[in-house]
Amino acid sequence: MTTDHRAEAEKHLANAARHNNEHPSDMRIAEVSAWIGTGYATLARDEEQATNRADMRDALTLLRRREAAMRDRVARHIANGLTSTNRDRWSAARSLAQDLDADGENDSKAAWAGSHLPDEPDPWAADPAVQKIQNFYRIASAHLAYMLLDPDDLGSKEWARRLTFALQNEGIDLTDAIRSRISDTTLGRNPSEPPF
Incomplete structure (x- = not known):
């Protein structure tokens, strides 16, 4: 007790x-x-x-x-x-x-005493799958913008609209990228925005 x-x-x-x-x-x-x-x-x-x-x-x-x-x-x-x-x-x-x-905070031996393991993936490396998707978005939005701006071919405009809305229904929204591409193509880049 x-x-x-x-x-x-x-x-x-x-x-x-x-x-x-x-x-x-x-x-x-x-x-x-x-x-x-x-x-x-x-x-x-x-x-x-x-x-x-x-x-x-x-x-x-x-x-x-x-x-x-x-x-x-x-x-x-x-x-x-x-x-x-x-x-x-x-x-x-x-x-x-x-x-x-x-x-006086660096232990110079710690960086090379087995901490660096070459078989570990580089955490800063770009993911190839993400890079491919970003490239697809960039290329698709550029082509769709040019198709929508084509004054002669009405069929390509309709096809571009349908494809854009079909992609949007599947969760791939390219409308902002297409708007930006159309704005850049027709007006040129905004000089007040940074180039990157």
């Missing part, structure tokens, strides 16, 4: 106060109760501090694990960037490593 030290401390200190008020001539009982209550209060405080220390120890362990994981991820990205053939990515990885070195 566990003892609730806080409740015991409150009980004994209340008993000491009661004896002090009711029998001021007999201070021995009040004094003993006060000493017992103080002892239980000390035990209660020690239990709370032990619990707080355990919680703080667990939190510190968790933070150390997270820091180690984050350092490993940063080292892995720097290593992947430094081995990349993409010049911008290589340059960004180099400047990040230099900044970490300047701050």
Whole structure:
């Protein structure tokens, strides 16, 4: 059976106060109760501090694990960037490593001590499937825009409309891309917009 030290401390200190008020001539009982209550209060405080220390120890362990994981991820990205053939990515990885070195935060051995695994896919590489879909959208919207703008061939205009709406019904909405292409073709690019 566990003892609730806080409740015991409150009980004994209340008993000491009661004896002090009711029998001021007999201070021995009040004094003993006060000493017992103080002892239980000390035990209660020690239990709370032990619990707080355990919680703080667990939190510190968790933070150390997270820091180690984050350092490993940063080292892995720097290593992947430094081995990349993409010049911008290589340059960004180099400047990040230099900044970490300047701050004293870079563990220069971590990037090359097994963090870079060549069989891992490059997280910065363009997904070929996405690239093909984007190319399809760009080419299809350009051809459909030119077909809609053709003043001589009414059949191609109708065919372009039907194809656009059929694609839209299937979840492939090219209307904004076609509008943009028609606007660029008829009016030219907006000079206030960035070229990218």
